Amino acid sequence: MSRVLNNTAPVKKSTRDRITELINKYQFQPNALARSLFKKETGMIGVILPDITNPFFPEVLSGLDQEARNKGYTFFLCDTVSTNTNGDSGEQYVRESEYLNILVEKQVDGIIMLGGRINLAKPSAELVNEVVEVCKRVPVLLINGNLPGEGMNRVYADEKVGAELATQHLIDLGHRDIAFVGGYRHMSNTLQRIQSFVKTMEKNGLKVRKEWMLDGGFSVESGKAFLNILLGLPERPTAVFCANDLVAIGVMKAANKAGLRVPHDLSLVGFDDIPYASNSIPELTTVSLKCYDVGRNAADLLHQMITKNKVSRNTKVRPELIVRESTAPPGGKGLKA
């Protein structure tokens, strides 16, 4: 019967018909567990991510799914937080560890990791080692992150280019007093954005001011807080580069509340290009990390890793500046007192 279902051997037409009839009669459905047990392949991929509620992730999931679906893969969604706690309780990492285990026990064909420990500037040896061990058993792909030790397969957006694009855009508009707010200094992606921001400023002969460099969150709420801090300063920027779009929204809301108009009084650029960015009023100028493309690439590469078992080069995707309505030349009263 296996033979007629899978066309794996020649069968006489008469028996084939007899079998198919029985299949229909009993509504037979094969047991994928048993098949996988024998075949040692499950068609399942595990995706470990920090928070499905953050609109960034559904976007890359969508790309992943789009590309992997027709290759016959199904996804385990492994959300490591889901309780809407922001901040950095180590709890997130133990969840990652749990899921790592569960996924290999479930014999997934591959694992994709986003966020969490792979964005840490200095992950503990244990955190790293755990992943290294898993890598020996099943293909692991890191999206927009990395782990020390080189061996990792990854697909990522070029943070530095992205931050440069954003910064240069502001400078080209005529801004000289630019703040950078958001993110966490203990995370590598934030660090890269900051470094690239600083470098671009200096390349243009501009000074970065320490008091205008604020970190401590990726959320709307933190964005509000950042702007309020800025407002309390004796000297204020005319533009703000936000570590991500959520923070930019927060800044925009706080600015609005303070009677400032964007972009007339204050220019804003975000990062990520989540759907929010084009839905806000005014629409947010931002850097697209091409999440969807990243997702598709990741699915493709992981598939290669699974089938060909070879480490075809890491993929880097180039971000793109999306100019919308939140940036303009300085000229309003700005944030100046």
Added chain:
Amino acid sequence: MSRVLNNTAPVKKSTRDRITELINKYQFQPNALARSLFKKETGMIGVILPDITNPFFPEVLSGLDQEARNKGYTFFLCDTVSTNTNGDSGEQYVRESEYLNILVEKQVDGIIMLGGRINLAKPSAELVNEVVEVCKRVPVLLINGNLPGEGMNRVYADEKVGAELATQHLIDLGHRDIAFVGGYRHMSNTLQRIQSFVKTMEKNGLKVRKEWMLDGGFSVESGKAFLNILLGLPERPTAVFCANDLVAIGVMKAANKAGLRVPHDLSLVGFDDIPYASNSIPELTTVSLKCYDVGRNAADLLHQMITKNKVSRNTKVRPELIVRESTAPPGGKGLKA
């Protein structure tokens, strides 16, 4: 060895130690496939939904996950569109069918469906029957939807109460000229909202105008289009009740572009209370469908269905009006010409 791993029988301490040592030495990890094959339970739940990119769904997923995680379940994410096509190609339903099959083959312990066919006002017999068949093999739970034939287990937000809350809020504010825009007339949730809207209007002695009842989309883009249609009418409403938050955002953007101020010139209420709603400027008054609660309830109920195999009553959760900044008494120039 199974015995020491699962504490399923008494073992002498000496041998237990010997075994544990070997386990560590060889980094042994049990094969969940084999276990599931024997035990006839996989700890896997399939979630079929239309589009993970729609912020509504991550919210309920989050609730699901939160509740089901500690019960040991893992989720298959089955996105039936993921190509950002809106509109109603039947393709979505064939994807649902595919996933339904895949999930039973993979021997999931339960299936949760959201959106898609279970929101159809008149689903085809085939669409219905397919689900009925699956129900015979594995517990199926419908979230915010239904299928004709009564037997279905479901958890849902009370659409009618929600729409009544929104409508009455507008009326209490003093609005008499209220439009309803968004959704699809061929979908049952839209129909319920419309019916409840009409009923509430009539209960208050208000007339609903046919030209102010616009449907044909749940997206931001469609929201813009709806407002533009309204603007072209000889007589215009002072308030708009939108079928969901995305549409409300679209209306808000189009209003803004047309020089109208919300809520001064036009009051707006949304539906769903997705994160967008509290991030827009002005923040959106809306009806919270309590997605997160719905998700948690669903996980709980499904777990009962799986273990106790009993059909504990369907759960209905009561929506809540969230008054924010997009509604005010009529008084500006309104949409009046």
Added chain:
DNA sequence: TTGTAAGCGTTATCAT
């Protein structure tokens, strides 16, 4: 062309 049996990695049962 088709029937039979071994094996995939577990767990439960039955002896020892």
Added chain:
DNA sequence: ATGATAACGCTTACAA
């Protein structure tokens, strides 16, 4: 307390 074995449902190899 532990070792051996059947069974879960499938696929493949080998015989017939």
